[in-house]
Amino acid sequence: MQSTSATAVQSPSIRFFSIPELIEHLGRFLHPPITILRCATTSRLTYQVLTPIFWTRLDFSDTVQAGRLSRSMDAHRALYRNMRYVEELRVQTGFLMHVVDCMAHQEGNDLLLLDSTTPATSTTITTAAATTSLLHTHHTTEAFTYPTTSGLFQLTWLLVLNRSSLTYVRLHDCDIRAPLDVIILAHALSNLPSLKDLDLKFKACLVRWKHVVRTLFYNLPVSIEALSLDSARNITGASRISSRANHPETGLPLTKRNRPLLRLKRLRILFGRWEDTRLLTDFVEDCPALESFTPPLFGNSGARLILMALAPAIVRHCPQLRNLDSCGLGSITIINTMPHHTLHSIGDGGHCMRWDVHAIMMRISTTQFSSLREIQIEKCAHVKGSAIQAVLWSCVALEVLVVRGGSAAATRLKHLVEREWTCTRLKRLEITVDLRRVETPAFVLAQTGRKMLTANNEMWEMLRRFYR
Template structure:
């Protein structure tokens, strides 16, 4: 529907209460009109909607009454509307067949509460942004009690504006082990480990898709709870704008992951930058054979544990790992872009003569992997020294489903081993894209 925001919110309840009882899936959204010609667009949209719903009413006359009849009746279901549209029928009965409802930007919190009184069998709910002052605890209690069959929740906000914690509170109040999918972005609270247990662990046996996007603050321990206590997960996406919303390497390897069914994993991993004394150069820039310092050995041991956790996810099809470096003496990110880094020794087979560690062979079992993205670049200072012909040849004989690996950014010069790899794969079992998508 084309309208301005205020007009859309006025029409939303009317559209809902005009739907015939046969409706099973309902999606209401606004395509914002330009300032010029708003009234014309809105008028056209209203006329078009009137025609649509008149047709629906003709085909499904049960439980449909006219506006005049509704106004004459007591206790109509349309008491939440602020501006009725002439010609639209008005239903008084619940939408008992409705299982999926999306109200993108069409209603406020008060109207949402009224509407959900009439959706007793709702299973999938896409919540509108709630910016108005409202008690989200009361609203969440109401939704969970009236729509107790919900198993899928989507909550996104317009333009990334902070919103409420309503979606999380609904998740916390629905019957245990019921929710299958949860997608949320941009709200003004922090998900810590206690909240993660209260919200996600209570659905750990059923939760298959979990997507936390945008401006959400999620603690490292909260991500650990998800990885170690949600065995049903098939999709986990936690790449967030907040640079501190990463799982620290120590937390990532502290406990075994139970989410072994994952097909999609997007994860940001925080790692402290080593500060070697006396101006000692990084391991890949020292004389051969390299002897690792104790701090380096400890970090590589932790990295190997992390790589083994990932490599055990043999059903993975999409893997995006971002490295988020932290300064040794500061609890905050150093502000670097993840594209400036590659996970140390992750994409190297290692070199015993030079003393370079390498863990690429650990990932040979990911035979279903189609996309490898994130901090996987072959042009960093480290990978320029530790990745070459051996790694290029490795990729010709492993990971048979791989179609994209982000070795380079668009416009970057491709190194000779990887040009060769790209040529080898053009006529092979799969084309291989080596650039950022």
């Protein structure tokens, strides 16, 4: 009897702290929310239930945050109801599949994910029901068996769950196995009215990459501000995506957006085939506010013709372009077409061609020297010292100069101090300097009538004048 009474006494308190709905309502009305979080530290169970309620940033690559979710069923329920308040979503396929599957099973496999605060109109019910039904069918049926190693199904499930406040989506190491994957993902992205930053990097793509890029781009919401699309491995001869308005397998509308992306400021799309870069010419017409762009790196004859059409289109449709994020033939072509003294920064974005960096730096030192503020080239061992000299001696507004490479990119100290630098605003300088002693041959000294001591004194005199 004592054990029974003890259980009866403890049951209400335990039940109180394990009801996520009640704790969620308390947390919404308390201000600031940190007051209830401090109370939660007295109970591990309460803390696990409370913490997901106040998450505005969900990072599945964070092992600490993902570990808390994987151990608590109550946390799964709380996050399921709180998903509409999450603003940033960073995804890697590790914990994503486990946590999302747990969240889905908490509600009895009910994938009709409607926001309880939004009136359930017939349009929203039809859209959500159609999308989630397709996801469930695509995941389970024999006709569209979805591989368990991919997290695209789980990501789309979260996107359907959160259609109101999600602003940032980052997905890496995911596969695209069929055209239906792209269509469902594009349809889910088009229903995110607050999305601002989208970063997708696929591990493998079994669908032709140009069709994937075109489908995702023309179904983006108009609120998008930054877009990055990349695929580590594109399969040659992969399947295509139907261009019909309604896909026969899904019935979902797949139409071209009627309005331009007036808020898109950063565009980074990497292609594996130079023929696919033709899409960029059409894309920039929809981006009048573009400020940062990643030009293609290809330099063959076919790509040159495409770049000759791309550069004027960028200058004509993107007057606010200030940053270039690659060092290749595409950047050279755009710099030659841009108005003088409009470029603010240039970088390699982790990708650069072998001999184009030198030409780019020599070009910007003569045409963009009064506006250029930042140069960051992380992976280059082929730039000559004369290019670095030209930048330091001409770019008056330069604040950051980073050129990292091997010994081929080294500049002798003597050559750096020959003239006075004009970049008086320089705050960060990372270059390779050759400090080895240069021995002047005796016959050269004899021809000029100098001695070794005189040559060394000239070097020290140059250093004194430079650091004066």
